[in-house]
Every structure is written in C-alpha cells, then in structure tokens.
Amino acid sequence: MAVLAASGDTWGISGPDFLMLYAVLAGAALLVTYLLRRSVLSGGGERGDNNLTPEKVAYLSGGPGLAITTALGALRSHGAIGTTGKRTLTATGTQPAGATTLDTAVYNAVANNQASSARELATNASVRSALDTIGDQLRRSRLLVGQGTRTALRWATIPVIGVLVLGWFRWDAGRNAGRPVLYLGLGMAGLALVTVVLLLRAPRRTRRGDDALAALRSQYQYLAPTSDPAWNLYGPVGTAMAIGLFGGAALWAADPAFAADAEVLNRNVNSSGWSSSGGSSSSGGSSCSSGSSCSSGSSCSGGSSCGGGGGGCGG
C-alpha cells in the first residue's frame, strides 16, 4: 500500500474517482438491500388469514392495547360491562355467548375486580396470555413480522455492510498515505448511520398485513367514525371491528362516557397503518421498509463536490 501511495493515488484510483465509484457501489448496495427487505417483508407464501376477527385486526393495526379496546367495545355493546366513574370498570351483565378467549379474559378480569381500566387490563396475566396467542397467530400467518423475518431483514443489510468495509480499507490506506479522507469519512458515516437503522428497525407488519388492513378498511369504510355509523345497528361485532380498523376513536364515537371512564385512548389509527396507541417500539420501521429514507445513503455522492481535486477527498 505504501508503494502505491507513494506512486500517487491510493490503489491507483484518484480520490474523486473513488468517491464516485463508492457512491455508485453504496447506491447499488442500498438498492439490493431494499429489494431483499421488500422480498422478506412481502409476507408471501401459502399463509395468511381469511378470518380476521376484530381482535386480530386490532392487534394487527394498533397492537395489543387496541385489541383490549376491541374486547371492551364488544363487551360494552353486549351490555356485559360498564363503568360507574373514572377507572371503575364493572360487570353489568353476564358474559356474552360466543365470547372469544380475549373477551373472556377481559370480562373475568373486570368481573373479579382485577382490573378497572384499560391500562390495568394490559398487565393482567390472562389478558396477556390471550393477547400473546393472537400475536403468535398473526406472526404465523405472516401478517405481522416475526423473529425469523426480523433476522432475515438484518441479513439483508449485508451488501451495505460490505460497502462499508471496503470504504474502511480505502479510508485506512488513504489516511496512512497522508491523503485527504474527509469526504470519504463523511460518506461512510452517513452510510453507517443508515446501516444501524436498517439493523435495528423492522416494521411491525408485513406487506401482506398492510394489504389485508387496507382491504378491510375499504370494505368497512362505513364503520369509520367519520361515517357516523349507527352503532346500535352494527352491534358488538361491528363496534369491535370499527375499533380494530380505525382505533380507540371509534369507541369514543360510539360510547364517549364509557371510553373516558375506561381510559381508552382517543386515537385514530391512520390510513398508513401506524397507530400511536399500544404500538411497540419497533413500529417506526416503516420509514425504512419503504426504502425512501434508505436512499439517504446517497449522501456519499457528496464526493462529486471535490471533482476539482480539492483537499478533503476520497483518500
């Protein structure tokens, strides 16, 4: 390396040329990574779920917290539970026929005075167990991103990591030869940042999950709170589905006093699918699955600014 450096350009490639080449390589690597992630996130294959119940829909769109809200909405619509003031959920009737495991867990927790608000229900063991089952079903159906998919998403970052490693060798050689390496360093820093984001972040849902939700939202548009649906007409299942698809705001529309007393979050699940209620910390990953923010790696192309052979260049 020292010989090459002494002869002039590191590896026989000029700084500006290398920066250009590096930018192209980084762009290509990001594209490959994006395509790999896309493929991993498709949620394709045989699975899927043709029987998305309101609570599954809620878990899919907003997470476990919203699933609890659908159970509250359904039980309330049946007249099985009510409130007598702030944080005072109480049983007002018998458990309805056809109650799901989650409905039953929520009803029992309320009836046995183990929980008096939506927040307390979230920590109840039976409720948690029912929620975990729903989550597992959704992951098995490849609607939610599971551990396997998460690992595959990390592996998809390999091309970008390869480009980073190459950049590190060049940066090291250039620095040892006393060549300017600032722009390469900055470009690599940007790419490293993107890599960290790609490694840490994954969307909650697969594309199949997104598509399923979008289709259901379209099918049940009449249940959106903005459509002012006749809640009594659509009954417990309709109310629960409205909450699952459109968020806790649906329960606030259907039964504001109950929703307030039960401390249900008055939030919409927006159309792009990200819910602010009960979402997990990884829910911000959408920005990367779309590939848009990943293209910030193009900051490497800033090297072109040194085409004139300026001081801080690509080694």
Added chain:
Amino acid sequence: MTLTGVGIGWRPEIAGFVADLPGLRFCEVVAESLPLGGPVPASLAELRERDVAVVPHGVRLSLGGAEPVDPHRIQHLAGAAALVGAPMVSEHVAFVRAGGVEAGHLLPVPRSREALAALTANVRRTQAELDVPLALEPIATLFDWPDDEFTEADFLTELLDATGALLLLDIANVYANARNRGEEPTALLDRLPLERVAYVHVAGGSEQGGLYHDTHTDPVPPAVLELVTALCERRRPPALMLERDGAYPPAADLARELDAIAVAAGYPVVTA
C-alpha cells in the same frame, strides 16, 4: 328503468346494512346530501355497480312556494340524478321557505286554485330541467287551511294531471292524517290516482299526546302494515321502501321491518 320491490332509504349511518341486503333493487338518497361534482359515497357507488337503482329525494326545493322555484336547486336535483344515474327523482308537495325566510321544515300547501297554479308552474319548471321523471310526495297535514277549495285527493289528481308527474305516496302519512282526524285511512286510498304511484314510503311512528306522529325513528306499527296490504289490494304499487331516519335498531330488527313490508305487499324479501 322503473323501481321494483322493496327498497330502503339510504343513509350514511346505515350504509353497511344497506350494502348487505342481497335482494335490494332500489334505494332512495337525500338529494341535498349528494356532493355535486364530487365522488358518490363509496357505498352508494357499490350499490350502483350492483345495478341497485338510486333515487335522489329532494327536501329543499320548495315546489309549493308562491315564488318560482330556485333554478340552482333544480340544477342540483338534476345533477344529483345524473351523478347516480337515477331512473327518477322525487320531491315534496310543500313549501320550505317564503319571502326568503326558511321555515326549517316542510309546510303544507293550501289547496286553493291559486296555490295549484303556482305549484303546477314550479313542477313544470323543475321537469324542464330534469332528464328523468319526477315523483311528487304529499306531506303530512296536521291541519287544513281555512280556504281550501279542493280535497286532498282532488288537489293531487289535478296536479298530477296538469304536470304528468308521478306520485310518491307516503302510506304512513296517509295513516297519520286519517287517524289524527278520526277518518278511515282507506277512504283516501279509494280517491287517489293509484295508477300514478311510482313508489311508496313506509315509515314508523309513535303516539304522543293523543296524536300519531310520523317520526321515522320508531318501528313501523302493524296498522301501517295493514294499510300497505289494503293499498296493494286496491292496486299494488311497483315499489315500496322503508324510510328510517334515526334511532336505528339492531340490524336484525331493521331486517325484520323490511321483511314485514315485503310480506304486507306480497313482494319477495330483500334480506335473503
């Protein structure tokens, strides 16, 4: 395209219920609720794709006013008809404003020659702008004007003959009027030009303070269903529809109301 069988008044609040009626052939939508130029509400558009006829039902035209009917309102009604590809439109025989003052609800027209002439002129003005037939709906009259020169049946017959308009008969109104005046509701049926009926409104009501109110927010009482049967025995209208405007019951109950109308009229049920 004419209306047939049992229909329902489409409202956004019950759009999902209406969409799930497999046998539905027609529905009615409040004309003023349709956005002109804007897209048809998605659930209405789906009904149109299923070839369910959609009839815009105007409530703000004020055909019965002494002044000429507002051309913009006629255009809106015509536009609403075009938007949903309607086979016909309907409006009330009533006035809702006079001298620029909005009454806020439908007021009965005095049954005088003068009022008939003004009404006929307004209906003709409206028809001139419409590409589809117009059906006229007489409204509930809790009182008679002191200078009435026609009976209700004669007034309507004169109006329909002069304009060629169709009749939208509100059977619950017929019941309410007769009952509140202590008359026999079938007596009016015998005098109305039933061959001109395009379709029939069937609505629920309740008794308050000794008077029967045509509320549209209560179940259809058996007496109104019996009057439906009495009407069909005289001359069965091509179509009847449930007009419900609020306090919606659970879906199963609303479906039973539709079925009851179908049974009373001898038409196939639309709920299965």
